[in-house]
Amino acid sequence: MIEEMSPLLLGVLGSLLAGLCTAVGALPVLFGRRPGGAFRDLSLGFAAGVMLSASFFSLIIPALEAAEQRFGAGAIPAAIACIAILVGMGTVSLMNEFLPHEHFDSGREGPSSASVRRIWLFVIAITIHNVPEGLAVGVGFGANGIEGGLPLAVGIGLQNAPEGLAVAVSLLAQGYSKWRSFVIATLTGLVEPVGGLIGAALVTVSQPLLPWALAFAAGAMLYVISHEIIPETHRSGHQKQATFGLAVGLVLMLFLDVWLG
Secondary structure: OHHHOOHHHHHHHHHHHHHHHHHHHHOHHHHOOOOOHHHHHHHHHHHHHHHHHHHHHHHHHHHHHHHHHHHOOOHHHHHHHHHHHHHHHHHHHHHHHHOOEEEOOOEEEOOOOOOOOHHHHHHHHHHHHHHHHHHHHHHHHHHHHHHHHHHHHHHHHHHHHHHHHHHHHHHHHOOOOHHHHHHHHHHHHOOHHHHHHHHHHHHHHOHHHHHHHHHHHHHHHHHHHHHHHHHHHOOOOOHHHHHHHHHHHHHHHHHHHHHHO
């Protein structure tokens, strides 16, 4: 049944399931004690490692291979990948610049946002973070079906779980109730199917866009890693835990990509 689904539907369902893992990760805030900052930074480091590995092994390398099939080996495939990566990073940078949002530690960024309720500033910030992940999953399914999308969906889902917990814990620290923190964390994961739909549609409609879409998704995730996640994990003195989490996430995603792909 799954094999008979269209790549577009697979992209939406895969990114939806990956996004729902955010809710699974946030569940402990409803029942247990609030984890400390060290655990939060370790979790975010794990998320960064998964995204970093996925960017290269699940997106950039397949982008180069797809471009080589069309243009042959040489400078053109490399140029396509480089340009698309930079465009992806630039696009998320513009979103980061022009959408008002707020980080848990560093405060508000973007244009003046006095009229925007603080809770929505958090939602916008996390949306900027999560859309590239959904885009990557959608592109993976749209490009190569189950084989291309499954490793990405599993990897992004795995990193969404500790990320959901980290988001809920940070909201608790800002004074939100357990249920409100859980619901907001869940909603942030549910934006991923939007990115999944866009990514799968792009490569399904136009195969020549495949290498561009793969590398674009990688660039978007690389920007999030560098600009959002790693600085967030290095502000509270838990760099060792964050780096350990990054290492575990990176090798786990590499293993999943080789095993499932």
